[in-house]
Amino acid sequence: MPGVNSPVLVAEAKAVKNDAGSNSKEKILAAATTIAQAHGYGGLNFRDLADAVGIKAASIYHHFTNKADLGAAVARRYWQDSAAALDARRAESADPLRCLRDYPDTFRKALQTGNRICLCSFMAAESDDLPEEVLKEVRTFADVNVAWLxxxxxEAGVVEAGQSEARAGAIFAAVAGAQLVARSRSDLALYDMLIDGYRAAGLLPS
Incomplete structure (x- = not known):
């Protein structure tokens, strides 16, 4: 039977500790994302966050050195998850036009979940007050969406060569804007109406 200081037991203990730490960090990120989607970067508070996760506020500092570090991690995880979802959507569909038609659904789902909006759109509205490391990640979200679009x-042949980036930027701005307007009125039907208007005007494929 191995002793308490055996390499095997020490390695197992470290693995358990690392798993627990990783799980705690994921819970913090998930809770911080929920809070930020409702209240923005300014609404992130370590004490409230700790209460939401069920830990002491001091424990958050084991994973994030300060609020800016946490905010950057939240925004980074958000755009990474968004990028993965967009890539998965394209990989699962043989029709690029269908992907473009379905693109607004991503923003619609946030409104369906407690009338929230895209986290990075919310943080972008706070850009004057964001630390540089947070602002960098927030801007990356927009860059990722525009590049995908x-x-x-x-691929869909919707635009002529050289016009895709400008059209993509217009679509991203319009869809994010529709989400913001609909959220201000707590009106999902308004979002759908605005998206239908973009399709009627030719901005989005119908």
Missing amino acids: AKVLS
Whole structure:
């Protein structure tokens, strides 16, 4: 039977500790994302966050050095998850036009969940007060969406060569804007009406 200081037991203990730490960090990120979607970066508070996760506020500092570090991690995880979801959507569909038609659904789902909006759109509205490391990740979210849209627009043959990025930027701004307007009125039907208007005007494929 191995002793308490055996390499096997020490390795197992470290693995358990690392798993627990990783799980705690994921819970913090998940709770922080929920709070930020409802209240923005300014609404992130370590004490409230700790209460939501069920830990001491001091424990958050084991994973994030300060609020800016946490905010950057939340925004980074958000755009990474969004990028993965967009890539998965394109990989699962042989029709790029269908992907473009379905694109607004991503923003619609946030409104369906407690009338929330895209986390990075919320944080972008706070850009004057964001630390540089947070703002960098927030801007990356927009860059990722525009790049994906530009690629799919080209694949679908919707725009002429050289026009895909401008059209992609317009679509992203319009859809994010529709989400913001609908959220301000707590009106999901308004979002759908605005998206239908974009399709009627030719901005989005119908």
